[in-house]
Amino acid sequence: MLTVSQVTKVFPGSKGIFDVSFTVEKGEVFGFLGPNGAGKSTTIRHIMGFMKPAKGYVQINGYDTWKDQGRFQKLVGYLPGEIAFMEGMTGKSFLDFMSSLRGGVSQERRAELIKRLQFDERTPIRKMSKGMKQKVGIVAAFMHEPEVIILDEPTSGLDPLMQKVFIELVLEEKAKGTTFLMSSHSFSEIERTCDRAAIIKDGKIIAVKNIHELQAVQRKLFEVTFENRADRDAFLGSGLTIDSYQDNQVRVSVQGDYNRFTQEASKYRIRSIDLFTQNLEDIFMDYYDREGRD
Amino acid sequence: MNMPLYGQMLKNHLRTMSSYAFGSAFYILLMFWIFPSMKTQSESLNALLGSMPEGLSKAFGLENGFGSVDGFISGEYYGLLFVLILSIFSIMTSTQLMARLVDQGSMAYLLSAPTTRIKVALTQALVLLTGLLLITAITTLAGYGGYAWFIGDLNEFDSSRFLLLNVGAFLLFFAVCGISFFISALCNDEKRALGASGVVVFGFFSLNLVGKISDQLSWMQHISLFSLFNPAGIVKGTVDWIPVVVILLAVGLAGFAAGIIVFRKRSLLL
Numbered sequence: 001m002l003t004v005s006q007v008t009k010v011f012p013g014s015k016g017i018f019d020v021s022f023t024v025e026k027g028e029v030f031g032f033l034g035p036n037g038a039g040k041s042t043t044i045r046h047i048m049g050f051m052k053p054a055k056g057y058v059q060i061n062g063y064d065t066w067k068d069q070g071r072f073q074k075l076v077g078y079l080p081g082e083i084a085f086m087e088g089m090t091g092k093s094f095l096d097f098m099s100s101l102r103g104g105v106s107q108e109r110r111a112e113l114i115k116r117l118q119f120d121e122r123t124p125i126r127k128m129s130k131g132m133k134q135k136v137g138i139v140a141a142f143m144h145e146p147e148v149i150i151l152d153e154p155t156s157g158l159d160p161l162m163q164k165v166f167i168e169l170v171l172e173e174k175a176k177g178t179t180f181l182m183s184s185h186s187f188s189e190i191e192r193t194c195d196r197a198a199i200i201k202d203g204k205i206i207a208v209k210n211i212h213e214l215q216a217v218q219r220k221l222f223e224v225t226f227e228n229r230a231d232r233d234a235f236l237g238s239g240l241t242i243d244s245y246q247d248n249q250v251r252v253s254v255q256g257d258y259n260r261f262t263q264e265a266s267k268y269r270i271r272s273i274d275l276f277t278q279n280l281e282d283i284f285m286d287y288y289d290r291e292g293r294d
Numbered sequence: 295m296n297m298p299l300y301g302q303m304l305k306n307h308l309r310t311m312s313s314y315a316f317g318s319a320f321y322i323l324l325m326f327w328i329f330p331s332m333k334t335q336s337e338s339l340n341a342l343l344g345s346m347p348e349g350l351s352k353a354f355g356l357e358n359g360f361g362s363v364d365g366f367i368s369g370e371y372y373g374l375l376f377v378l379i380l381s382i383f384s385i386m387t388s389t390q391l392m393a394r395l396v397d398q399g400s401m402a403y404l405l406s407a408p409t410t411r412i413k414v415a416l417t418q419a420l421v422l423l424t425g426l427l428l429i430t431a432i433t434t435l436a437g438y439g440g441y442a443w444f445i446g447d448l449n450e451f452d453s454s455r456f457l458l459l460n461v462g463a464f465l466l467f468f469a470v471c472g473i474s475f476f477i478s479a480l481c482n483d484e485k486r487a488l489g490a491s492g493v494v495v496f497g498f499f500s501l502n503l504v505g506k507i508s509d510q511l512s513w514m515q516h517i518s519l520f521s522l523f524n525p526a527g528i529v530k531g532t533v534d535w536i537p538v539v540v541i542l543l544a545v546g547l548a549g550f551a552a553g554i555i556v557f558r559k560r561s562l563l564l
Contacts, residue, residue, distance in 0.1 A: 045564060052559070070409055071408070077406075078406040100298035101298050
């Protein structure tokens with residue numbers, strides 16, 4: 001459905017994206033992960049045909065997104081990373097305008113999306129908070145029921161409740177066969193929706209992996225607080241990877257093998273367990289450590 | 295061209311365009327209103343003009359004197375003020391229609407809709423020209439109205455020459471808009487587009503002015519587009535229209551075409 005083939009674009013100062021290639025199948029939710037400045041937005045600009053690749057091409061359903069302008073956009077919904085609307089518009093007038101540019105969209109669909117995301121479309125856009133603008137942008141990307149939806153950092157600015165609504169929305173559309181590409185700088189944001197993810201760093205794709213594989217290499221830190229010191233000491237000797245400990249608290253690092261951790265922990269009286277997830281860079285590092293060992 | 299985009303853009307810009315148009319209309323009415331009182335003193339004013347260096351009165355289009363209403367309006371209004379108003383309009387509006395949308399990022403929404411960049415750019419160019427036409431048309435109407443209202447005797451008024459004044463101004467600014475549209479289509483940065491257009495348009499304007507004032511520098515006006523609009527000459531009927539029309543239309547069309555092509559071909563940071 002979406003093919004990015006060897007797309008290269010070098011900016012002055014030798015930053016840019018190099019030989020970026022991946023494909024997204026129909027009905028798949030594809031994550032595009034990378035730290036800030038890694039080239040996610042640049043890649044998305046090429047996918048949307050805003051930039052001309054120095055080398056390579058992007059195709060959506062067989063249309064080249066640089067050459068076949070005017071055709072591929074019918075299939076695509078797009079949420080920009082930085083949302084900028086034209087001045088002097090309300091949410092409603094903006095969505096009306098986008099509908100007319102799209103040649104008309106289902107009013108019921110639009111009303112349903114607005115209701116689920118809970119915002120007042122009559123508010124002037126310049127008075128909207130970041131999260132509210134993000135909601136307007138999400139409606140604009142979804143309302144015409146496109147076959148492919150491209151989302152640049154979709155959940156930024158949304159509160160946890162709205163993030164949940166957004167995830168439900170994505171999963172519903174996925175069930176209908178819609179293809180997604182969404183970028184993010186945090187793994188936890190996409191792991192609930194994505195099937196596969198590409199990881200980009202310094203303009204290069206360093207891995208395209210099934211999300212379960214990435215989950216398996218992701219280390220999680222559990223901070224376990226024991227009721228008494230003796231239990232703690234026994235736990236320390238259980239052979240789990242101990243990150244650190246202090247008083248009755250122990251930080252255990254778990255990678256994939258959750259059963260062993262729960263079995264060990266269930267032997268003792270525990271006051272509380274906190275969870276810390278690893279950030280993206282550490283996941284990459286672990287990924288490479290493991291590749292090296294295998 | 296893209297009708298929904300045209301409608302929306304016209305809506306966004308109609309208020310500013312009307313301000314320019316009604317400002318200009320108001321000013322031309324004012325000129326007609328003060329003309330009768332100027333006419334009673336036209337002899338002394340003409341004597342004053344005679345005492346000024348020839349270049350200066352030519353530069354500001356005053357060589358037709360204050361005796362006839364055509365001469366007065368062509369010199370006082372079309373010679374300077376209307377040209378300034380339209381210069382500002384061309385620079386500001388062309389920048390807002392292209393470079394600002396790219397700079398702000400809202401162009402991303404226009405280009406993610408099923409349309410082509412050529413259509414988007416063409417539509418924006420037409421919005422710009424619609425504004426130019428609106429301002430010139432309202433000024434023309436106000437001119438006729440002002441004459442009928444304040445001067446009255448329509449026999450003396452050469453209405454076709456007055457119309458030609460407006461046609462000449464429109465043609466000049468068709469070319470100027472073409473150039474500033476091209477600059478705007480080329481720029482990622484709104485301020486840079488505004489600055490570059492301003493330098494080019496007011497540069498041409500000044501070349502023309504300086505070339506007219508000084509005999510040694512008269513070559514300067516020949517490289518300025520603004521010398522192709524000669525209000526005093528139009529009123530006297532001494533303008534050779536064919537090269538004027540051909541050059542101005544050609545420059546304008548080339549500017550718009552180049553703007554559209556450059557916008558189609560360049561990478562946008564959206």
